[in-house]
Structure formats: structure tokens, C-alpha cells
Amino acid sequence: MYIRGWRLARRRFGVDDCIIIGAGPAGLTAAIYLARFHLSIRLFDSGSSRAAMIPCTHNHAGYPEGIAGKELLRLMRVQAAHYGALREEMRVTELTREGENFAVTTDVASYRARTVLLATGVVNHRPAALLPEVHDPALERGLLRYCPICDGYEVTDRRVAVIGTGDHGMREALFLRGYTSDVTLVAPEAEHALAPDCARALDDAGIVRIDGPCGGYAIEGDRLAFDTARGRMAFDSVYPALGSRIRSRLAVAAGARASDEGCLEVDDHQRTSIPGLFAAGDVVKGLDQISHAMGEAGVAATAIRNLLAERRPLRR
The missing domain is CATH 3.50.50.60 (FAD/NAD(P)-binding domain)
Incomplete structure (x- = not known):
């Protein structure tokens, strides 16, 4: 007192x-x-x-x-x-x-x-089409993650998507490649904007590149699914790399x-x-x-x- x-x-x-x-x-x-x-x-x-x-x-x-x-x-x-x-x-x-x-x-x-x-x-910048009613439950279940340094270990050997492009998207995808071989980099809006050296680094690491736009986010079973230029895809965890x-x-x-x-x-x-x-x-x-x-x-x-x-x- x-x-x-x-x-x-x-x-x-x-x-x-x-x-x-x-x-x-x-x-x-x-x-x-x-x-x-x-x-x-x-x-x-x-x-x-x-x-x-x-x-x-x-x-x-x-x-x-x-x-x-x-x-x-x-x-x-x-x-x-x-x-x-x-x-x-x-x-x-x-x-x-x-x-x-x-x-x-x-x-x-x-x-x-x-x-x-x-x-x-x-x-954190979130994907524009990811509505709160999907974002929050996905975050709670670990289907959506924002920090690979914090929780990359939890996606070891899982199917992972990184939503992003350019140097920032490339670096996040390469970082996660240290935890799993199944990493896909998806452009958030349209075609990827990647410099030649970024594209080579992704190819060398075996990281798949898919164009956007992304949309139609939904939790389907134990995965987070969304639409891409190649059709609908689902992942164990998704990392937005949007700054x-x-x-x-x-x-x-x-x-x-x-x-x-x-x-x-x-x-x-x-x-x-x-x-x-x-x-x-x-x-x-x-x-x-x-x-x-x-x-x-x-x-x-x-x-x-x-x-x-x-x-x-x-x-x-």
C-alpha cells in the first residue's frame, strides 16, 4: 500500500x-x-x-x-x-x-x-477475399499462419501454400522449404511478378508457382481451400506473405x-x-x-x- x-x-x-x-x-x-x-x-x-x-x-x-x-x-x-x-x-x-x-x-x-x-x-495484410468468418476459425486451427519463424516447425512435411509474389513471397516460400518439400507460391491477384533470379531460386528449390487471383476461401475438412488460376486447391496451412x-x-x-x-x-x-x-x-x-x-x-x-x-x- x-x-x-x-x-x-x-x-x-x-x-x-x-x-x-x-x-x-x-x-x-x-x-x-x-x-x-x-x-x-x-x-x-x-x-x-x-x-x-x-x-x-x-x-x-x-x-x-x-x-x-x-x-x-x-x-x-x-x-x-x-x-x-x-x-x-x-x-x-x-x-x-x-x-x-x-x-x-x-x-x-x-x-x-x-x-x-x-x-x-x-x-499484417490479409488476403482481401478472406472473410472474417473463415479467417478467424482458420487461424485458430492452424490452417492459416502468419509467422514461419514462430510455427514453421508445426507444418513439417505438410502441404503448404504461400500467398504472395516478388522478392518477399519468394523469401517466405524458400524459408518454409526448410520444413517441407510441398510448398506452393500463389500470386494473390494475377500473374506472378518475379525477377529472373527469384524464379530460378524457386525452381531450384522445387517450389511450385501458380498465378492468381485467389478467392473463394473456405475450410474444407482439415484444410483451407481457395480458387486459383489452376482451379480450386486445398492446403494443410496457408501463409499470407503480403507484408x-x-x-x-x-x-x-x-x-x-x-x-x-x-x-x-x-x-x-x-x-x-x-x-x-x-x-x-x-x-x-x-x-x-x-x-x-x-x-x-x-x-x-x-x-x-x-x-x-x-x-x-x-x-x-
Whole structure:
């Protein structure tokens, strides 16, 4: 009770030590660290963490039988709350500088903070014709997958399709070729757009190429089926390789530097080009892995604590 009261007393002045935007694995890890540093924080959760889509991850250390993404997030929320981290379900609409501090505007109210950590992640592009009533059950059953690094092992020796083309589609198909010999690359809309060297690499790996457009998605038995230029086909698992949208708009609008794709530029301490603004997880160019996002968040949280200590002593 003393610790929580002390935190609230520090917040009476209307400025938090840190506001975390995003409550996926990166944001929650940072919340745990920062709360245990005895800092006053807010964690804004829009409810759109990509980790919640994971039916069961088997490569996250510490869970030999795997763990569902929603359960992992729940446990992390419990741990953060145990140390007094304040999580609020709201969407942030604007981030601006106010001198040395930041103003964070949500769909409910505005808040001020000495530092901000952006952990907003990315949104995967989905096949346009894949309706939610098919997408979600297919995802839950492992018929539709988005991360071959995470779950390629689960499709070992299975029949797999990659929906994509160009260099990105080729690289995903070649990656999955390390798990199964039955890989088909299907163009999402029309004919494949492949450079000669991409086509040669696919041919050398024995990967079949089929033109689109793709449509008519449906779960048929234990497979996900859809229409192609060669007729209807069904696969044990389908991987869309259509890229993603980086959710860096808030930071970019505030003046932070980002790559052409939208990934925020950070240094070794997860500092963006704006002093006091940090970023961790998939919004930063990386592996799109839970463990990687959590590691970046730990680095960012420690750097935030040290920055605040430089501005004024952090003492009990």
C-alpha cells in the first residue's frame, strides 16, 4: 500500500514518468520493468495486440507445451498489475511535444508524461477475399499462419501454400522449404511478378508457382481451400506473405525518423530521434518475435529509468 500511495503522490502534479502506448509483449514487459523501478506510469491498451491472435506458441521459452497468445498476455497483465502498473483501455490519437515533456491524447482525455514508449506493433495484410468468418476459425486451427519463424516447425512435411509474389513471397516460400518439400507460391491477384533470379531460386528449390487471383476461401475438412488460376486447391496451412503496416504514425507525426516502410529508427538503447521518446517491438525493424520484442522493451525501460535519473535524482 505504501508503494502504491507513493506512486499516486508522484502523479499529483499531472505528469507521469512514462506513458506506454501499446499493451502487447513489448509494452507489458516495459510496464513490469518500469513499475518495479518505482516509476509512475500509464499503459494504454487499444486491445489490438497481434499476440492475441496466436492460438498457441511453441517457441516461447519457458512453456514446453506451448501457450496461447491471449493467456500469455493475461499473465503479463497480472504481473504488471501486481507491481502497480496502471493499464487503461483506450486508443491514443495524438502524440506531441510539450517542452521537455509529452502530451498524449486519447479518445477519452489528454495526459502528460516525461517520457513515452511506443510499442504499437504492426498489422499484417490479409488476403482481401478472406472473410472474417473463415479467417478467424482458420487461424485458430492452424490452417492459416502468419509467422514461419514462430510455427514453421508445426507444418513439417505438410502441404503448404504461400500467398504472395516478388522478392518477399519468394523469401517466405524458400524459408518454409526448410520444413517441407510441398510448398506452393500463389500470386494473390494475377500473374506472378518475379525477377529472373527469384524464379530460378524457386525452381531450384522445387517450389511450385501458380498465378492468381485467389478467392473463394473456405475450410474444407482439415484444410483451407481457395480458387486459383489452376482451379480450386486445398492446403494443410496457408501463409499470407503480403507484408504489414507499421503502426508508427503517432511517432512519425511527432517528428520521429522512420524507414521508408515506416519502421521507427532507434539506437542501441531504443531511443528514437526525439529525446525522451522510445520504441520497442515490431514497430521497430526486427524479427517480429515475442522474445525479441520483450528484450527491446527491457532495454528501453532501463534507458528510460536512467534518463529520468539524469534529470532529477530517483530516491525513496
